Amino acid sequence: MKRPEEERPLSRLSTQVAQFDVSGKTLLLPRMNPFGSRLLAAAFRAFGVDARVMDTYKGLALGKEFTSGKECFPCQVTLGDVLHHLQGEKERLGAGFAAERYVYFLPEADGPCRFGMYNKYQRLILDRFPDLRAVPIAYLSTSNGYAAGILPASRARYFRRLAYVTVVIADVLERASWRVRPYEAVAGSTDALLEQAVQAMEKLIVEVGPSRDCRRLYRMLERYLAAAAGLLDPKRPRRPRIGLVGEIYLRTHPESNQNLARSIERFGGEVVIASVAEWFNYVTYDRLLRVRSRWRDLVRRPANRGLAPLLRDTIGVLAEHGYQSWRQAQVYRCALRCLDIARDHSVRSLETWLDHNRHFNFAIGTEAALSIGGALAYIHDDYDGIVNVFPFTCMPSTICAAILKPLLHRSQVPYLDASYDGTVQPNRDLALRTFIYQAQQHLEQRLNGGRRS
Numbered sequence: 019m020k021r022p023e024e025e026r027p028l029s030r031l032s033t034q035v036a037q038f039d040v041s042g043k044t045l046l047l048p049r050m051n052p053f054g055s056r057l058l059a060a061a062f063r064a065f066g067v068d069a070r071v072m073d074t075y076k077g078l079a080l081g082k083e084f085t086s087g088k089e090c091f092p093c094q095v096t097l098g099d100v101l102h103h104l105q106g107e108k109e110r111l112g113a114g115f116a117a118e119r120y121v122y123f124l125p126e127a128d129g130p131c132r133f134g135m136y137n138k139y140q141r142l143i144l145d146r147f148p149d150l151r152a153v154p155i156a157y158l159s160t161s162n163g164y165a166a167g168i169l170p171a172s173r174a175r176y177f178r179r180l181a182y183v184t185v186v187i188a189d190v191l192e193r194a195s196w197r198v199r200p201y202e203a204v205a206g207s208t209d210a211l212l213e214q215a216v217q218a219m220e221k222l223i224v225e226v227g228p229s230r231d232c233r234r235l236y237r238m239l240e241r242y243l244a245a246a247a248g249l250l251d252p253k254r255p256r257r258p259r260i261g262l263v264g265e266i267y268l269r270t271h272p273e274s275n276q277n278l279a280r281s282i283e284r285f286g287g288e289v290v291i292a293s294v295a296e297w298f299n300y301v302t303y304d305r306l307l308r309v310r311s312r313w314r315d316l317v318r319r320p321a322n323r324g325l326a327p328l329l330r331d332t333i334g335v336l337a338e339h340g341y342q343s344w345r346q347a348q349v350y351r352c353a354l355r356c357l358d359i360a361r362d363h364s365v366r367s368l369e370t371w372l373d374h375n376r377h378f379n380f381a382i383g384t385e386a387a388l389s390i391g392g393a394l395a396y397i398h399d400d401y402d403g404i405v406n407v408f409p410f411t412c413m414p415s416t417i418c419a420a421i422l423k424p425l426l427h428r429s430q431v432p433y434l435d436a437s438y439d440g441t442v443q444p445n446r447d448l449a450l451r452t453f454i455y456q457a458q459q460h461l462e463q464r465l466n467g468g469r470r471s
């Protein structure tokens with residue numbers, strides 16, 4: 019790629035990184051989890067937005083070239099994805115390439131993490147290419163619970179709800195793949211079936227989207243999960259179950275984590291990765307906690323002025339929380355009728371695993387709360403090993419590692435930290451094999467009632 023002009027006007031950080039109506043544009047989504055990003059794009063298309071999931075990891079060299087090396091790895095990967103995609107579009111369309119037709123979608127989170135800065139940082143880099151300056155960046159933010167400020171208000175709420183359902187359906191399909199693939203009678207049959215399922219689901223989401231008739235989505239999900247259950251070879255013994263926690267992008271993006279889930283399967287384990295819905299539930303739960311704390315403040319310092327907005331916010335966040343719990347329970351209920359996938363835990367239950375804040379406190383925020391609570395929930399559910407997956411230097415995951423390692427050592431549960439920055443570590447497979455061996459021993463010991471076999 020040609021080296022860009024050096025020009026970085028800061029004012030564009032607010033005008034060209036914004037929440038605005040993206041209707042009529044081509045919305046470019048970076049790919050995170052393989053199924054989820056595709057179903058989310060389908061949800062956008064159901065609401066009239068031409069959303070496309072970009073190819074991923076092919077532009078990593080570009081992502082690394084235009085960053086300093088101090089950024090979080092997901093920032094480099096997503097930057098590489100968008101540069102690679104737009105470069106491809108320029109080559110494909112030639113003189114017909116019009117940057118203003120595209121919008122790059124890059125959500126953000128508030129709180130102490132660098133994730134809140136990715137989209138501004140990537141704006142600075144896109145602005146260094148004269149022909150990419152006209153590509154605006156649209157974002158959704160945790161600060162307002164991902165209230166979809168990038169669609170007209172009349173459709174935003176319904177889009178958000180459909181998007182949530184697609185996130186849960188994608189989680190369930192991923193869980194089906196981890197449950198069936200290690201035990202499939204015919205190699206490759208699980209991947210082939212689930213690819214069909216995702217393609218069919220994409221079409222159906224576009225068809226039923228605005229009507230939000232989720233029953234049709236559920237019926238299709240059930241059909242595919244029943245078919246997936248039929249692929250299991252009942253003679254294969256159950257493997258040690260490995261729970262994966264950690265930073266959301268790394269744990270769900272197979273290219274960035276060098277296909278960790280499949281490596282674990284190759285070495286003899288069965289994997290369950292913390293769900294993507296967990297993050298959305300956490301964002302809503304966190305808003306609930308903030309509303310509670312505002313009520314406490316109001317009781318301490320009564321003032322009529324704050325009452326009306328607080329009531330409005332309370333009703334809004336309770337409604338969202340109720341909606342998400344209801345939909346998630348519906349999807350899992352219908353999935354579990356066909357296949358015994360791992361259930362998801364509620365965020366409230368994770369908070370209890372933090373042992374009255376002795377291990378960590380939700381008020382500190384970040385994914386560390388989820389990863390620590392999630393790992394302890396896995397242990398309670400008799401998992402045989404925990405892997406903490408994260409980008410090299412990730413702040414919340416480093417906190418998580420510092421807390422989990424001694425805790426799990428005391429509980430004698432195998433534990434592995436797996437950090438990634440795009441380089442290949444020659445000893446990674448060896449560490450993973452050793453870890454799975456320990457997990458296998460843990461399983462045998464558990465089945466023998468605590469005695470070593």
Ligand code: SF4
Binds near residue numbers: 265409414
């Ligand atoms: S969670 Fe980790 S990888 Fe993500 S922005 Fe924060 S520090 Fe970076």
